[in-house]
Amino acid sequence: MEKLDICKNVLSNIPDGFIFYDTNNTIIDYNEAFMEIYGLDKKGIELRGSKASDLFKLIKVDKSIKTLVPFFPKKINGDAENAPKQLKTIISRKLNHKVKYIRRITTPIYNDDGKYSGRFCILTDITEVKENENKLKKQKEELLSTQERLRKFNDFIKKIQGEINEEDIYHDALIFLKQNVKANQILIKNIDFDSQRVNIVTSLKPVGDVFIESKEVTHNPSLCYIIRENKPFTVKDINEDYTCRYHIYPQKSGGYICVPISFNSRVQGLIHIFNLEKDYFTDEVVNFVVDVANTISSYIMALKVYKEAHFYATVDPLTEAFNRRFAESFLEKEIARAGRNKAIFSILMFDLDNFKDINDKYGHKIGDITLKMFVNFLKESLRSCDVISRFGGDEFMVILPDTDAGGAKSIIKKIKDELKNKKFILEDDAIINLSTSMGFATYLEDGKTIDDLYLKGDKRLYKMKKSIHSKLLAGR
Structure with a gap:
């Protein structure tokens, strides 16, 4: 040895x-x-x-x-x-x-x-060495998990960036949640404070024995904790935790979360997710759903801002007819379309005859109301494809797609006859009668450019106005 x-x-x-x-x-x-x-x-x-x-x-x-x-x-x-x-x-x-x-x-x-x-x-x-290795391994796994989560969120954001209405964004969020959260039921709701209703916008088809509520849930939104406090509400076990007064599931096991969708610090919607498995809704799951809610709220808010900006850029805020900028842009496209397809269209020019008298007699507030009523009258009289625009004051123009000169004349006669019998009633039951001078111009027949069409339409309009004025003088 x-x-x-x-x-x-x-x-x-x-x-x-x-x-x-x-x-x-x-x-x-x-x-x-x-x-x-x-x-x-x-x-x-x-x-x-x-x-x-x-x-x-x-x-x-x-x-x-x-x-x-x-x-x-x-x-x-x-x-x-x-x-x-x-x-x-x-x-x-x-x-x-x-x-x-x-x-x-x-x-x-x-x-x-x-x-x-x-x-x-x-x-x-080597306990310390192994613990450090395990710690690094866990950090690496968390990093990979975070990277994967960011990748999924990036794909989700790209998807909702292309949407042009809120319903589609909500639907994309529903699909994204379905793919990344274990759920037996997902409901996305919006809140109508005027009618005191919480309405389901979109929902996941129930998985398993889960109750689904109706499309419309009536209760006072101000009584809802999530809406009032603008904070998520988590129930990990419906048998142990305090549940909301609006808890809708009859199951005896499971849990749920309710996450607010907020715009400008005010709750406008909710994401409600139920799972038959208790204790599923960990902080990680809740934070994920909160991130989804914050993401869609940001893009819906951006969509609202865009629509509002687009509205004021294209629509006359008083009458909600299109403005002159939009009308002329539409005319340019219509001229290009007509040139490619050998199509035809006409325009109508309007000028209210007695609008100054209405302003002088009733004031500008009633004058504004009169302009709104006149635009509503045109919307009722014309086709849905016709583009009504306000040029300013009491001047209006309508673009009539696929309408020749004969069709334009028929529409002028129709409006003239209907307007003659139309009574515009104010809030105090006062009755206003309106009359308007009109002129038309038809593409190719009266010109190929916007200026040509305006010139011809104005000439016919003032010819009618002069005729009406002459008749009024003759009747005195």
Whole structure:
């Protein structure tokens, strides 16, 4: 055992634990660091002369040690040829409710004649190293999870960026939630504060035995905690947690969340998700749904701003007829379309005859109301494809697609006859009669440009106005 003694002398100077076995797996020697690593009483236990199997029973290897790589060497027959050169293993053991990681290197010992004479093991506590590795692994997994989440959100944002109405954005959000949240029911609702109703905009078809509510839920929105506080509401277990007064599910197990969709700090909608599995709605799931709600609220708000800006850029705010800028842009497109397709169209020019008298008699407020009523009259009299625009004051223009000169004249006669019998009734039951001078112009027949059409339409309009004025003078 000369080599064994040399090894013992060398290993006695290292801080790691070590243990020696002979060819019969009998423990020859070990140090205090070995006992400490395994959590054994250094003074109360004597292992020398014991078998390796006794040690394993003592440290409860069958329950508390998990071998991460093959641990025990093959049966050794006493010759160097069959003995392993070296065996490295990492084992984990629970000690005082904490996991300890141990690196074990087992090395065989041979005599000068090459005969196997035993083995020694060096044990190193690598718990801190493994914990750092596990921490880095977890951080990497979290990073990958975050990257995947950002990728999904990026795809979702690209999808809703192309939508032009709120309903489509809500529907995209529903599909996105369905793909990323485990749910038996998803409802997205909007709030009508005027009618005191919370209406379902879109919903996921129920999965499993889940009750689905009607398209319209009537209650006072101001009594709803989520709407009032503008905060998410989570029920992890409907049997244990406080549930909302508007809880609609008759199931006896599961949980749900309700997340507000807010615009300018005011709740305008809700995302309601139910799951038959209790405790599913962790903080991570809730935060994900909150992110979805915040995302769609941002884009719906942007859509509202865009529509409002587009409205004021194209529509006369008083009468809600199109403005002159939009009408002339539409005319340019209509001229291009007519040129390509050999189509035809006409325009009508309007100028109210007695509008100044109405302003002088009733005031400008009634004058504004009169202009609104006149535009509504035109909308009722004309086709839905006809484009009504206000040029300013009491001047209007209508674009009549696919209408020739004969059609334009017929429409003028129709409007004139209807206007003659139309009574515009004000709030105080006062009755106003309106008359208007009209002129028309037809593409190609009267000109190929906007200026040509305006010129011809104005000439006919003022010809009618002059005729009406002459009749009024003759009647006095």
